[in-house]
Amino acid sequence: MTGIKTHHILKIKIMDNTELSLIREFAPQLKINSKLGQAWIIILITGFIIGLFGLYWQIHKGHVVTGMRDYVVWGVYIVNFIFFMGLSYAGALIAGSLHLMKTAWSKPIMRMAEILTVVSLMIGPLFIILCIGRLDRLYYLFIFGRIQSPITWDVIAITTDLIGCIIFLYLALIPDMAILRDSDEFKDNSWRKKLYRILALGYQDTPEFNKILNRSKNIMAAIIIAIAIIVYSVLAWIFSVTLQPGWHSAIFGPYFVIAAVYSGTGVLIIVMWLYRKIYHLEAYITKEHFVKVGVLLLILAAFFGYFTFSEYLTKWYGSEKNDSFLIDRLFSDYFWMFIISNYAGVIIPLVIIGFPNLRTINSITFAAIICVIALWFNRYLIVVPTLETPFLPIQDSRPEFLNYSSTWVEWSTTLGGTALFCLLFTLASKFVPIIEVYGNKAKNGIPKSDNPIT
């Protein structure tokens, strides 16, 4: 018994002397001290309030204040929904895969991917709620939901995915919570300290704790990868189970998954660049990280290009009447959006990252920005032009019913949602270090515990 006690005390000692010094390095990030940081939070809250006003206006006046009408019943909201859900699934796939592959280099970016997963998964469904005309009937989905409805699949899938991703993130946070609990950076009676103490669950860096935690993390990493693929496929099936031109496609599931991981990887690179710049994390997030994630972006760009080409080629060659109408519309009314989405969005990242000489941190980030813009357009092109190409001939209808045009209400709520996404991400990074402290202790030459979580 005495031996066991000594062992525990020794481990606590190691944590005190090594990781606590690391936490001091990350501590400034956890506090909102700078004026810039405070201004950033105020800007985000303002954006969120603007979004809330847009929502109020929409509820007060009805959906007539949006650009959605009888034919085009989905617009920017559903585009944002698909986009944010895509970021989430990408985060889950990246975090889960990197964890299972036990890649040492990925430690500094793991936390970002994990937070990206949960935060975007919280934001995405909000846009679907904005799309619903009668919010007072929202609970009908749960009490009258029918299993055979793809919408019900989505409700079940997103809920399951959200809970799984929160558990995975929480498991990953426990060791750092314990370090923060034991650190002297915060006062003992502060709310933070109390919360860290509760959330750390009494964890200590011992083989006994690590064995349980490691097993749980492995399980959840595998599960969230599987769920991410299934859930995003379910989202794709909402479209592809219909007979609408441009949607009724067998490859829509994998196409959506690839597009999601592609855009999510792009956002991850942008987040890496921002945190590296703002918090001076050059020692932790190096060019090597950008190149490695950039190469992933390159592979995904190639896959995305392949799927896109395959999708449109078969439709164009088939010459089915409504598919032809749609493709004609894409190459006329949506020409530039189509070019940016499906040409620039593939070729620019391929060229920038494909040539080793062009690979710099800034250029890879630029490629990621292009990728994110292109993929938002891609989702817009999936949703809107199809709805503008209905099967039934349109007669005696008002022009605004036929062609979708988004309104300030939709953009204000989009701003609000995006601001909330950034706000939650910022707040999450204020609560836990954006770089995993526990996994990085080996960096300073400190030996890892007997059974480390790597």
Next chain:
Amino acid sequence: MEKLKFISIGRILVGVFFSILFTLYFVGISYSQNEESKFRTRMSLDFYSNNDKTKTIKATVFTIKDRIRNYAINEKVYFYYGERSDENLLDSATTDNNGIAQLDFPEEFRFLTAEDRTISITAYFDGNDSFTEKSADINFIELEMELLLTQIDGSKTIEVRAYEKGIDDEMIPVKIADISYYVPRYFSDQKIGESDFTVGKSSIKFPDNIAGDTIGNISILARIEDHSIYGNVERSITNFRWGTTQPIEDDKSLMTIEITIPTRALWHTNAPLWMIITLIILLTGVWSHYIYVIFQLKKIHGLGKKNKLSQPAK
């Protein structure tokens, strides 16, 4: 100098040669185009005595270029009794997209007939920028034809009686004409036999192996086709229960595929069984892992409490 002169004369000659060549070429093209701009019109004229005893005269106006028919569309065709004159004008009709100008007459309409019972009709097309003028004539005798089905001791017989309509409704039995019998099918008519007339009568034995609908109903058509005197005459009897209701079992080479149209019932209160099973498997798989992990977290919590108790006080 002389050499240069020779070269320039040579150039002029070559230039003149090619100019003549080009001129001939383009003149030739334009001449041939003028020649071909108006095509020789063809016209076919047919008489139909329809199943419902109405009558139709159809004139088809077309040309043939490169072995492809080009129809005269939206052009007027005039129909006359015999020679073209205002008093002989029967009526006019406009050609449709298939070049057909059609005149329909009710059952009670009587054509002007000659003493030998023949009716002479001439169709005229005046031509246009692309089609030359064309006329065609037809001489026919109207038939009074009826179709009868008889069944004696299980033997089924189709009988047709046909008479030429004479002056003062005199009925003269048809002597020389072939008649074909059909059963209408989805894509075309199935021929079940043919015969000729003997003193105005013609008959065949109805085959026993003709498939009908689910209760054996079939329709039977009797047709005189493209006859030089009678034109096209058709009579039919519908929904006669002479067909078989079962597939032919003794012919092993024939195969019947029964198509069951699947019913889509996603709007039904109950979800399909496969969907329920899939959902249960997926959700059980995922949520059992969640519960296991939550249980592990509880274990960590318990272990933490235990360790806290075992630590010496600071």
